[in-house]
Amino acid sequence: MTAVKRARYSEGTVKIPAHVQSIEPFLAMEVMERAYEMERAGVSVMHLEVGEPDFEPPEAASEAARAGLVSGATRYTDSRGLHALREAIANDKAARTGVSVDLERVIVTSGTSPALLISLGALLESGDEVIVPAPHYPCYPNFVRFCGATPVSVAGDPEQGWAIDADAVRRAVTPRTRAILYGSPANPTGAVQPREVVEALAAVGPPLLSDEIYDGLLYDDVQVTSALAVSDDAFVFDGFSKRYAMTGFRLGYVIAPMPAVRTLQILQQNFFISASEFVQHAGLAALAQGAESVVLARGVLATKRELLIGGLRELGFRIPAPPRGAFYVFADARAFASDSKALASRLLEEAHVGVTPGVDFGSEGEGFLRFSYAVDEAVIREALARMAPVLAGIAR
Ligand SMILES: Cc1ncc(COP(=O)(O)O)c(C=O)c1O
Numbered sequence: 001m002t003a004v005k006r007a008r009y010s011e012g013t014v015k016i017p018a019h020v021q022s023i024e025p026f027l028a029m030e031v032m033e034r035a036y037e038m039e040r041a042g043v044s045v046m047h048l049e050v051g052e053p054d055f056e057p058p059e060a061a062s063e064a065a066r067a068g069l070v071s072g073a074t075r076y077t078d079s080r081g082l083h084a085l086r087e088a089i090a091n092d093k094a095a096r097t098g099v100s101v102d103l104e105r106v107i108v109t110s111g112t113s114p115a116l117l118i119s120l121g122a123l124l125e126s127g128d129e130v131i132v133p134a135p136h137y138p139c140y141p142n143f144v145r146f147c148g149a150t151p152v153s154v155a156g157d158p159e160q161g162w163a164i165d166a167d168a169v170r171r172a173v174t175p176r177t178r179a180i181l182y183g184s185p186a187n188p189t190g191a192v193q194p195r196e197v198v199e200a201l202a203a204v205g206p207p208l209l210s211d212e213i214y215d216g217l218l219y220d221d222v223q224v225t226s227a228l229a230v231s232d233d234a235f236v237f238d239g240f241s242k243r244y245a246m247t248g249f250r251l252g253y254v255i256a257p258m259p260a261v262r263t264l265q266i267l268q269q270n271f272f273i274s275a276s277e278f279v280q281h282a283g284l285a286a287l288a289q290g291a292e293s294v295v296l297a298r299g300v301l302a303t304k305r306e307l308l309i310g311g312l313r314e315l316g317f318r319i320p321a322p323p324r325g326a327f328y329v330f331a332d333a334r335a336f337a338s339d340s341k342a343l344a345s346r347l348l349e350e351a352h353v354g355v356t357p358g359v360d361f362g363s364e365g366e367g368f369l370r371f372s373y374a375v376d377e378a379v380i381r382e383a384l385a386r387m388a389p390v391l392a393g394i395a396r
Contacts, residue, residue, distance in 0.1 A: 027360035046383035049354035053245035058290035068278025081108025097226040112239035112252030124149040135361035158320040162191035166200030183211035188370040190323020214326040304373040311384040327374040
């Protein structure tokens with residue numbers, strides 16, 4: 001056998017800088033990865049931890065992706081995205097928000113995540129601060145840290161329906177504040193910020209970075225107020241992962257203020273080149289023909305939401321602010337434990353139910369658990385049944 005020559009690594013060869021080391025694991029993914037390990041060992045797990053719709057992408061989108069692969073739509077595109085797609089996105093966003101959108105402001109990316117990364121990268125330098133109202137999508141503060149800046153948390157109140165407290169945000173502003181980053185509808189709470197809150201946030205001063213990826217997945221006739229409606233300086237993030245169940249296609253976008261567009265284009269050229277061409281064709285098809293599938297999904301999700309909320313309340317969870325958008329229930333689990341990571345771990349190991357610890361969404365989420373209801377009704381019922389005896393054993 002020939003000896004394979006290996007590079008020799010001394011302990012000190014690889015140095016991860018402190019600001020990168022400060023990036024915390026994404027706990028929802030950690031739970032999912034442990035659940036997969038259990039499944040490989042033959043255990044059946046009910047997955048309520050992941051933020052992934054279980055419905056199918058619009059057939060037209062899948063068909064367009066297949067056709068694109070066959071016809072050779074497999075090249076780099078303009079780094080900002082196909083002109084037709086940027087135009088369709090601008091028109092779609094305008095139709096949903098009632099605000100006209102210049103297609104020049106649209107940069108198409110491989111998912112919403114890269115759009116967040118290049119936008120924060122364009123705005124931040126070491127020592128800067130970004131206000132991130134909590135509970136928040138776990139990755140927001142980590143994007144900020146990766147850019148060498150500091151996330152500044154502002155706690156929300158479930159008794160106020162998790163409405164962001166604009167006065168508290170104002171009090172958190174310092175000369176280093178560069179942006180206010182929030183989602184509406186929000187992950188994990190499902191809160192939809194009322195128009196007066198969005199207006200008050202815009203009046204605080206720094207640009208709004210508004211993640212609207214769950215727009216369209218709404219209940220109780222609630223409407224989303226886009227940051228586009230209240231500010232010309234807003235960065236609005238959106239994508240195809242949630243509304244159209246196209247998570248694995250990796251397609252999203254940012255609608256950026258005009259003065260930032262050229263910089264974002266340059267960052268996109270350098271770091272990602274462009275989103276996949278055939279995937280962009282799928283995005284065009286979803287916008288042209290996917291409306292019906294979104295309406296269907298919303299109806300199905302509304303039923304599952306009722307089922308999960310009712311079931312969790314019966315088990316003893318408190319749900320002070322039921323979700324008005326997205327597909328998560330953020331439930332107060334303090335009747336069972338104050339350590340959400342330990343409780344989630346027990347539910348996984350003993351009940352074989354995957355849920356996300358509330359602390360993943362900031363320390364303000366401690367004591368809560370996030371349950372996704374974008375899963376089969378049978379999965380919700382089975383998860384509730386499995387959790388009942390374990391929770392009964394630990395109720396305080
Ligand atoms: C609030 C929020 N923003 C962004 C993302 C990332 O989405 P994408 O798949 O478009 O990168 C997620 C995914 O769960 C999310 O919940």
